Amino acid sequence: MFVVSGPSGAGKGTLIRGALEHVPDLAVAVSATTRAMRPGEVDGREYHFMSRAEFARLVEQGAFLEHAEFAGNRYGTLSTELDRITGTGRSVILEIELQGARNVRRVRPDSISVFIEPPSLEELARRLRLRATDAEEEIEARLEVARTEVSARDEFDHVILNDDAHRATDELVSVIRAATGS
Ligand code: 5GP
Numbered sequence: 703m704f705v706v707s708g709p710s711g712a713g714k715g716t717l718i719r720g721a722l723e724h725v726p727d728l729a730v731a732v733s734a735t736t737r738a739m740r741p742g743e744v745d746g747r748e749y750h751f752m753s754r755a756e757f758a759r760l761v762e763q764g765a766f767l768e769h770a771e772f773a774g775n776r777y778g779t780l781s782t783e784l785d786r787i788t789g790t791g792r793s794v795i796l797e798i799e800l801q802g803a804r805n806v807r808r809v810r811p812d813s814i815s816v817f818i819e820p821p822s823l824e825e826l827a828r829r830l831r832l833r834a835t836d837a838e839e840e841i842e843a844r845l846e847v848a849r850t851e852v853s854a855r856d857e858f859d860h861v862i863l864n865d866d867a868h869r870a871t872d873e874l875v876s877v878i879r880a881a882t883g884s
Pocket of ligand 1: 708709710714733734737768769770772777778779780797798799800801802803
């Protein structure tokens with residue numbers, strides 16, 4: 703299992719999508735979240751979108767490998783998602799924030815963790831505003847969390863600096879290939 707973490711806006715999603723094109727037998731687990739759907743997102747594709755009540759019910763049922771609160775919303779990795787992917791012989795990638803990555807490290811010590819680092823916090827702010835999917839208040843909350851996340855980079859098995867998406871994707875592919883022998 704691969705855990706890809708790093709601040710919101712660091713480019714985790716882009717690098718993972720790039721890696722999926724190069725590595726066969728690899729799939730991303732679709733997380734559950736309580737955050738509002740962004741334009742262009744599809745329920746069941748980017749996330750399983752749900753109410754806080756439904757999320758809480760799943761927590762109570764023990765349905766999550768890990769879950770965390772991030773910038774006012776809840777996010778979690780569903781165990782059924784992992785079974786769906788590994789059941790077909792594929793490796794799983796999780797794209798999750800810092801608390802989740804720490805929890806996965808505890809319950810799955812054999813997982814390989816990768817931190818995607820933005821070139822700077824200024825660049826991160828620029829990318830989040832460029833993306834323009836979140837309200838300014840939300841962006842501020844994400845930048846605040848980003849400071850803590852960047853200071854935890856050394857906890858990860860690999861750190862990939864995303865100053866150039868092509869090079870960073872190649873680096874992620876190398877990490878995955880080295881671990882899976884593919
Ligand atoms: P966004 O709202 O931008 O899609 O995601 C916010 C943050 O939550 C990102 O850092 C993303 O990687 C993280 N995240 C997405 N899914 C999960 C999950 O299942 N568990 C945890 N812990 N974090 C997640």
